Amino acid sequence: MRVLVSGGAGYIGSHTVLALVAAGHDVIVVDDFSNSKPSVQGRLEALAGRAIPFHGFDLTDADKTERLFAHERIDAVIHFAGFKAVGESVTKPLEYYRNNLDSTFALAASMAKYGVTKLVFSSSATVYGEKAPVPYREDYEHLSSSSPYGQTKVMIERVLSDIAQISEGWKVALLRYFNPVGAHPSGDIGEDPQGIPNNLMPFIAQVAVGRRERLTVFGDDYPTADGTAERDYLHVTDLAAGHVAALEHLDDMVEPARAFNLGTGTGTSVLELLKAFERAVGRELPYEIGPRRAGDLPAFWADPTRANTELGWHATKTIDDMCADTWRWQSRNPEGFPGS
Numbered sequence: 001m002r003v004l005v006s007g008g009a010g011y012i013g014s015h016t017v018l019a020l021v022a023a024g025h026d027v028i029v030v031d032d033f034s035n036s037k038p039s040v041q042g043r044l045e046a047l048a049g050r051a052i053p054f055h056g057f058d059l060t061d062a063d064k065t066e067r068l069f070a071h072e073r074i075d076a077v078i079h080f081a082g083f084k085a086v087g088e089s090v091t092k093p094l095e096y097y098r099n100n101l102d103s104t105f106a107l108a109a110s111m112a113k114y115g116v117t118k119l120v121f122s123s124s125a126t127v128y129g130e131k132a133p134v135p136y137r138e139d140y141e142h143l144s145s146s147s148p149y150g151q152t153k154v155m156i157e158r159v160l161s162d163i164a165q166i167s168e169g170w171k172v173a174l175l176r177y178f179n180p181v182g183a184h185p186s187g188d189i190g191e192d193p194q195g196i197p198n199n200l201m202p203f204i205a206q207v208a209v210g211r212r213e214r215l216t217v218f219g220d221d222y223p224t225a226d227g228t229a230e231r232d233y234l235h236v237t238d239l240a241a242g243h244v245a246a247l248e249h250l251d252d253m254v255e256p257a258r259a260f261n262l263g264t265g266t267g268t269s270v271l272e273l274l275k276a277f278e279r280a281v282g283r284e285l286p287y288e289i290g291p292r293r294a295g296d297l298p299a300f301w302a303d304p305t306r307a308n309t310e311l312g313w314h315a316t317k318t319i320d321d322m323c324a325d326t327w328r329w330q331s332r333n334p335e336g337f338p339g340s
């Protein structure tokens, strides 16, 4: 297939581009580089061993989006592009709703106009909200999210499901990611957050490489084994493989729009992840215990049965693999990708 990857210069998008090429698909990337660097393209082309066309524009520009569809043959779309910082979304709700929804509207309208009916959407476990029983299952009905960011995922899932219900031939896979971490085993691409990392793994990696003084563990009084919060971390290359599996399964889906959890099914605590990272680096890392972060849940992980059975997809990498690969990327690229 010839696959348009929106947000293909980003962390998960870039790893998925490589997985698509390895599986024999052609890829076109659209990315406005608002949260990624253009130097990703060269790294991807070196790893893929071939040219990968990049289009540098913002999908909320509906005219440009439509022109892309008018000029390129596109068989399917994987839609990653979007703002994704939970905390920032609370302070900039309008920007988040506008960007994430308008880009999806422009994309879906162009797909409809040019007869593209296959779509894989980048959703999140955040859609399960605060009350869903753990482990999370896709048939939970009361989707909601406490942040505007998360609410854009709930809304977009609904928009795409409604379109798929009434549009001949449309197939949409809604992939609910748990906590993606790790990097390509080459160490040439990985997560490169701008500014102070919001997420745990890139923060630990920056402590290890000397860019941050110490990790602050957000709370050690949760009702978990060691008191720190538990999440379902999965390796980004497993996650990328999940996108290829979903794309190739679209024609066989039992409903026009279907959600799939992509996670390992196991929880790991903040301190367990820190200890695993220390094993990868070979030394202890400084940390302190701080207060809980507003909005954080104590513990959640996936029930990945649906993705296992219907997509034939399983997470394969261990927590130690995730830390070793993150460390290879971070130690070889202490400042992330080159360029401003």
Ligand code: UFG
Binding pocket: 084, 086, 124, 125, 126, 127, 150, 178, 179, 198, 199, 200, 201, 203, 215, 216, 217, 218, 219, 229, 230, 231, 270, 293, 296
């Ligand atoms: N944490 C720390 N210190 C830090 C950063 C994080 O202790 O410096 C803790 C958090 O409190 C949490 C755990 O590490 O308990 C994981 O935090 P992340 O920010 O890495 O991940 P979250 O589970 O909070 O967020 C992820 C995704 C979001 C998504 C959310 C809910 O990054 O996109 O899951 O599904 F919305």
